[in-house]
Amino acid sequence: MRRIGPLCVALFFSSLFAAGAVAASPADARRAELDRIVDQVQARYRLPGLALAVVENGEVVYARTDGELLAGSGRKVGADSLFKIASNTKSMTTALLARLVDAGKLRWDDPVTKYLPDFRMHEDWVTREIQVRDLLIHNSGLRAGAGDLMLWPEPNRFTRRDVIHGLRYLKPVYSFRSRYGYDNLLYIVAGEVAAAAGGAPYEDLLRREVFAPLGMDGCRVGAFARGDAAPLAQPHARRDRRFVPVREDGERIAATAMDPAGGVRCGLDDMTRWLRAWLDPAAPARDGTPWLSAQQRGELWRAQMPMTPSRRQREWSNTHFAAYGYGWRLSDFDGEFKVGHTGTLMGMYSLTALLPERKAGFVVLINGDAGDARSVFDQALTQRYTRPRSERGPAWYADAIEREAQAPAASRAPDTSAxxxxxxxxxxxxxxxxxxxxxxxxxxxxxxxxxxxxxxxxxxxxxxxxxxxxxxxxxxxxxxxxxxxxxxxxxxxxxxxxxxxxxxxxxxxxxxxxxxxxxxxxxxx
CATH class of the missing domain: 2.40.128 (Lipocalin)
Known part of the structure; x- marks a missing residue:
């Protein structure tokens, strides 16, 4: 039998070690971990279409698309496929306003009536006192979602003029500036304030001040022809335990009254550009100039209106603080500062989340009614950074959500079968x-x-x-x-x-x- 010398043995084991090192490189391990999260969520919820990306230190370190633009069509979701980002639009609207502040065309504490003289709230003193900043932080005193029936369901015939005129008839249920109550209508007013201060329609300004300088060329807002854009992900609702298309787009997409509150569509690639613009304050605009001043970045992420952390936030994330900035939700997650927002329209769910101190963030786009799946993604993806050795994976959170839904007191809807x-x-x-x-x-x-x-x-x-x-x-x-x-x-x-x-x-x-x-x-x- 031929003997193997010591040198050969050393070379053999060193080659095994090198192969193992390649297989276990940080990038490979990260991809495997993130694939496991996506696979587990997909296995649980069977989402019709999904686009997800993770950004770290200015680089897209993970990107994945799954499923179809339209269930059963065979047309796959791609990195450029446009999803409705819904209320994630709000942070883009506030960024537009911040650009106008930087340009000296607007101040946060300007009265709204300076730009919209016919603007009225139900109470005259509120009309006099309400400032541009108040349009953005959900402190109006109105009931959560007040007046939203002028925006949804779509399509409808309400205009922005109707929305602004209708505000005077909506009666507050709390005192102005006394508490948080989520609002969409005042973001529409904010869009019209931007138009008045910027001298152009809201949609044109958003393209000029946000999309163009950040290279988000695929994003769309307002009216456009379907053939002039990347493929559109279509919304899906859950019916009889499966997703079915609802409210499919026609060949022309119309502008809507609610564009400043939730009308933007973007693909995964452009949303990663959006995240990178926030995670790296020194990153220049496309022309090499600063896109937004440090002062205005600070304003947008400053706690403007206190919020009460939800039970899930307290129990799952050890959250002690929550607040609303200008178009962003702020909180602590396992002791780390987190900035983000969600977006919800019928058949379309989105999520952006940033951990600024880690220069990390992620975006999730789903073309189905998927609030539970979005919550699971949010927890599982965030705790990769804040609690990497946690035993709570996607299945743990999905099971917890299911138990909540099945609790005896979970539904307060009466029986109307008769x-x-x-x-x-x-x-x-x-x-x-x-x-x-x-x-x-x-x-x-x-x-x-x-x-x-x-x-x-x-x-x-x-x-x-x-x-x-x-x-x-x-x-x-x-x-x-x-x-x-x-x-x-x-x-x-x-x-x-x-x-x-x-x-x-x-x-x-x-x-x-x-x-x-x-x-x-x-x-x-």
Whole structure:
């Protein structure tokens, strides 16, 4: 038998060590870890389409796309595929305003009426006192989501002028500047303030001041032709345990009233450019000049309005502090400063998260109703930095969320299975056209032996009125309107009047039925 000399043995083991070192390089280990997270979330939630990236020290260290633009189409999600980023738009709107502040065209403490003389809130003293900064930090005193029925469901016929005019009729439920209450309408006002100060429409300014200097050329806002953009991810809703497309885009995408609050679409590549612009304050704009001053960067990330950490934040992330900046949520996560935001539209969910002290962050884009999956991603991806040896992986968080949903008191929605169509005769003297000061007209009229509720400006807000015991309920025709509403007629009101409220008290706050007050203004045509 041939003997192997000591030198050969040494070379053999050194080669094994080198091979192992290559296999276990930090980059490979990181990719394997992140792939495991994505694979586990995908196995649990079977998302229709997904785009996810991680940025560290100015570099994209991980990027992955999965699934389809449209379920069943075979068209794969790519790094340039455009997703609706929804409320992640808000930080772009505030960045635009900050650029105008840097240019001397605007001040944060300017009164809103300096730029929009016809702007009014419900209370005159608030109209006088409200400043540009107040439009951005959810301190208006309005109910969370007040007036959102002028924005969603889409499409509808409300304009920004309608939104701004309607604000004067929305009654506050708290005192101005007294507490946090999430708001979309005032971001639309902020967009119009930017337009007045910047001398151009909001969409043009956002392209000029944010997209162009940061190289985010694929992002879209406002009207555009589908053929002039990268492929569009289509929204999906969960029906019978599977995702189905809803509200698919046509060949032309229209501008919407809500663009400054949630109308931007971006792909993964451009969103990583957005993250890098924030993680590296010294990074120049495309032309080599500073994109934003250090002073304005500090303003945008300064705690402006206190928030109460959620139970999940306290228990899962050991969070003690939470606040809203200008278009960003701020908190501590396992003792580390975290900046981020979420975006939610029907069938579209997004997430941006930054750990500035680590110069690290990530973005998640999903084209399905996926709030639970987004929460799992947020926890699992953040704790890679803050608690790397944690035993809590995606499955642990997904199981915890599922247990919450199955708890006996998790749902406060009553049983309405014993519903029946309402006959027109049961509303004798109350059929007709009704008007709310900010939402406009709706018709409660007989159609085919039943009573139909139909909104003039929001076509998807149409359905049949049914009886559930002593109460009346609107059963919406469109699946996209997924929060049913009670109708309660005022006793002995002249003219007839009714109010509305959510069937499920925990439904999305953007179904702000509670802010409506209808009075009869005419007969059915």
């Amino acid at each position: 519903r029946r169509p309402l006959a027109p005769a049961e509303l004798r003297g109350k059929l007709g056209v009704y008007r709310d000061p900010w939402f406009g007209e709706v018709a409660l009229c007989a159609r085919g032996g039943e009573v139909e509720f139909a909104s003039r400006k929001s076509p998807l807000m149409s359905g049949k009125i049914v009886r559930v015991g002593p109460r009346l309920l609107v059963d919406w025709d469109a699946e996209e309107v997924d929060a049913e509403a009670w109708i309660d007629f005022a006793a002995a009101a002249e003219p007839a009047a009714f109010s509305m409220s959510k069937l499920d008290p925990d439904a999305d706050f953007s179904y702000d039925y509670e802010d409506l007050a209808f009075a009869r203004v005419g007969d059915c045509g």
